[in-house]
Amino acid sequence: MIRLFHVSDVHFGREDEAAVAWFEETVRQEKPDAVIMTGDLTMRAKSAEFDAGLAWLQRLGVPVTVEVGNHDLPLFNPLRRFLRPYHRYHKVERMVEQPLDLPGVVIVPLVTTARFQWRLDWSKGYVAKRNLEETLAQVEAAPKDALVFIACHHPLIEADTQATSETRHGEKAFAALAAAGAHAVLTGHVHDAFDILHEAGDHKMRMIGAGTLSQRTRALPPSFNEVRVADGAFDVVLRNFGAKPDVVLPKETTTA
Numbered sequence: 693m694i695r696l697f698h699v700s701d702v703h704f705g706r707e708d709e710a711a712v713a714w715f716e717e718t719v720r721q722e723k724p725d726a727v728i729m730t731g732d733l734t735m736r737a738k739s740a741e742f743d744a745g746l747a748w749l750q751r752l753g754v755p756v757t758v759e760v761g762n763h764d765l766p767l768f769n770p771l772r773r774f775l776r777p778y779h780r781y782h783k784v785e786r787m788v789e790q791p792l793d794l795p796g797v798v799i800v801p802l803v804t805t806a807r808f809q810w811r812l813d814w815s816k817g818y819v820a821k822r823n824l825e826e827t828l829a830q831v832e833a834a835p836k837d838a839l840v841f842i843a844c845h846h847p848l849i850e851a852d853t854q855a856t857s858e859t860r861h862g863e864k865a866f867a868a869l870a871a872a873g874a875h876a877v878l879t880g881h882v883h884d885a886f887d888i889l890h891e892a893g894d895h896k897m898r899m900i901g902a903g904t905l906s907q908r909t910r911a912l913p914p915s916f917n918e919v920r921v922a923d924g925a926f927d928v929v930l931r932n933f934g935a936k937p938d939v940v941l942p943k944e945t946t947t948a
Contacts, residue, residue, distance in 0.1 A: 694797050694921040695724040698928075700845075700880025703763065703906035704745040705735030711905040711914035711933040712748065718931070719752050724918070726792050727752055728799060730880035730902060731761025731845030749787065755794075758787045761845040761880065762805050762815040791830055797921055798834040800874070802827040802844040804859060817846025817859025817881070824865050831872045839921060842869055842877040849890055851901055852944075854910045855882040863892075870895035876926075878902070878919075883910045885917060887928045887941035898943070900928055917941070 699715060719727065729749065734741035749756055789801040806818040827842065834840050848862035848869075857879075859865075869877065870890075876898040883904040889896055903915035914933040919926055928941045 694794055695722070696797070696799075696841075696919040696921070697724045697727045698730065698878050698900070698902045698917040698919055699727060699905065700730040700902035700916075701732040701761070701883055701904040701906055701908070702729075702745065702748075703732055703735045703904070703908060704748070705738065705741040706907050707744075708905055708907050708909075708914050708933075714933050715905055715916060716748065716751060719754060724754060725794055726755040726757070726799070728792075728841075728843050728878055729756060729758045730843055730878055731759040731805070732763040732880060733758065733761065734764050735906075737764050755792055756787045757790045757792050757799055757801065757843060759789060759801060759843050759845050759880075760803070760805050765805060796838055796924070797841065798830075798838045799841045799843050799878075800827055800830045800834070802842050802865070802869075802877075804844045804846040804848075804862075813858075817848070817857045817862055819848070819859060819861040819865040821861075824861070824868060828868060828872050831869065831874050834873075836873075837924075839876075839924065839926060840874045841919075842874050844877060844879055846881045847879045847899060847901055848877055849888075849899060849946075851882065851884075851886045851888055851899065853882040853884045853886065853901070855884070857881050866890065866897065866899070867892040867895070870897035876900055878917075880904075883908060884912050885915060885930050885941060886944070888944045888946055890946055900941075903930075905933075
């Protein structure tokens with residue numbers, strides 16, 4: 693069995709220190725095959741926040757791929773945001789938006805953050821044509837018998853959560869990825885967990901959201917997802933911090 697720990701929205705600077713330590717210890721004890729971090733490592737993309745977050749990632753000691761969230765782009769420094777938005781990720785550059793190839797499983801990145809958008813709220817998702825094409829090429833190159841998971845920060849289609857992603861071109865991207873043969877999209881951003889099977893035309897694909905390890909919880913306590921892969925199928929277990937028991941996330945079905 694392949695075990696993936698899907699974690700998101702740690703928000704160093706506003707992290708839940710006990711929950712972050714719990715996740716690190718769980719990784720140390722259980723040694724998953726990989727950790728997929730779907731963005732918002734920091735709260736305000738400050739140097740001290742990146743230093744703490746990147747040191748935490750490096751201590752995990754397992755393969756890690758990291759997506760960039762909207763909070764990880766400089767907000768109050770326009771020059772850095774446009775010219776060097778990923779500069780402070782340099783310590784773990786090899787982890788950022790990197791595909792992972794595991795036995796029977798391929799994780800492919802998709803960028804959903806943008807340096808600029810023609811709307812006031814730049815925190816929302818955006819899928820650029822070039823980024824989608826790059827992801828689709830990697831999906832099509834994956835072994836035909838592998839499960840293909842897309843890792844991105846924003847849900848491509850809205851889930852029934854308190855927060856929203858409002859991802860522009862998200863539905864189009866979802867349909868294209870499903871048609872190309874991807875099996876699931878792993879996301880963050882909304883700070884609550886979900887597992888939804890969407891129907892897009894003649895194709896189906898699951899969209900799976902992880903919660904948060906920050907103080908900025910919403911409907912659920914701090915948590916992460918464990919994706920368990922066996923015999924060409926997978927389940928998602930919600931791993932809760934604290935007294936609330938772990939549960940297999942119920943799968944909802946919607947039409948995109």
